[in-house]
Amino acid sequence: xxRKYWLDLFTGKTWxxxxxxxxxxxxxxxxxxxxxxxxSPGDFLICYxxxxxxxxxILEVKSECYFDETPLWEDEVFPYRFKVELLYKLDAKTAVPxxxxxxxxxxxxxxxxxxxxxxxxxxxxxxxxxxxxETIVNAIKDGMINPNAREYDERKYWRHPRTFESEVxxxxxxxxxxxxxxxxxxxxxxxxxxxxxWLLLKLGSDLELDVWVARNDRNKTYxxxxxxxxxxxxxxxxxxxxxxxxxxxxxxDVLWLxxxxxxxxxxxxxxxxxxxxxxxxxDLVSMQPNIKLNLYLVAPxxxxxxxxxxxxxxxxxxxxxPLPKICKFIPYSELKKExxxxxxxxxxxxxEFIEDIAESCEVDEA
Numbered sequence: 176x177x178r179k180y181w182l183d184l185f186t187g188k189t190w191x192x193x194x195x196x197x198x199x200x201x202x203x204x205x206x207x208x209x210x211x212x213x214x215s216p217g218d219f220l221i222c223y224x225x226x227x228x229x230x231x232x233i234l235e236v237k238s239e240c241y242f243d244e245t246p247l248w249e250d251e252v253f254p255y256r257f258k259v260e261l262l263y264k265l266d267a268k269t270a271v272p273x274x275x276x277x278x279x280x281x282x283x284x285x286x287x288x289x290x291x292x293x294x295x296x297x298x299x300x301x302x303x304x305x306x307x308x309e310t311i312v313n314a315i316k317d318g319m320i321n322p323n324a325r326e327y328d329e330r331k332y333w334r335h336p337r338t339f340e341s342e343v344x345x346x347x348x349x350x351x352x353x354x355x356x357x358x359x360x361x362x363x364x365x366x367x368x369x370x371x372x373w374l375l376l377k378l379g380s381d382l383e384l385d386v387w388v389a390r391n392d393r394n395k396t397y398x399x400x401x402x403x404x405x406x407x408x409x410x411x412x413x414x415x416x417x418x419x420x421x422x423x424x425x426x427x428d429v430l431w432l433x434x435x436x437x438x439x440x441x442x443x444x445x446x447x448x449x450x451x452x453x454x455x456x457x458d459l460v461s462m463q464p465n466i467k468l469n470l471y472l473v474a475p476x477x478x479x480x481x482x483x484x485x486x487x488x489x490x491x492x493x494x495x496x497p498l499p500k501i502c503k504f505i506p507y508s509e510l511k512k513e514x515x516x517x518x519x520x521x522x523x524x525x526x527e528f529i530e531d532i533a534e535s536c537e538v539d540e541a
Contacts, residue, residue: 184225268326464494
């Protein structure tokens, strides 16, 4: 059997720690044990920087998988480990941007949406096919011979964490990014938090559902239209939960309801610096683990990778039920495109249609 090629994710911080410890041991999270055990001596680990979306090195596996909790990394253990040899190494400036290879890699072919490629890079190890593996190895080797220096954001490279207290415990959040304007408008999309809220409220109302907007957003407007003027907007929620749960639900950005039942809950994660929506959903799941809700995170397309990285943090992934399993992602572009195309069909549609434009947030174990 020939050599296999595997994805090995690093942040700049964990990459520097790997090098500081001699560059001879790489590891994976406990929940990735089954995939890690498929790796064999002689296989190649392709090192990918998540903050910069760049390929920075190639490791050759020198041992079978073994379990070791000796501290090598500051923030996580990565206990399923391998002895490795660092064959090819670039630095942050000369590392190869994955998008430079998009025309040569099969993972970019036949995508449902233009950013769906990032799904492959949500968890490691994951297996590349031979063609992609060889293409990447050759690109990194070429980068060593003909280095091409590119500037990068130091903060994205080092990703210093911050913490928030939540019902689910202490949650670490990466340092905020700076590619947003203070007014809350994403430079790449031009959409605002209020616009997306208004579209979700109007869509739910057009589906003949009752709709709810977060209590602290009731007086907001979009494009001169007041949220309170939307038909079927209700002023009180059904009181079926305890007081603490109700306080959490009342602050969720948008709810669709049918009678006393909550059909869907939407949190609009407009900026990378504020994770209140994600934490509210986690709090809700923690307080009501048996509640049957369709949860959705709605965010700009260019926030897809960040949303998936955050929702798959152990704090959220180890909830019962796991938050990535019951919460799906809707990119702004898909929501706006779908709404623009619905027209009069809305009268014949059921709320479940929203599933067609939502993406699972679960890490692909395959």
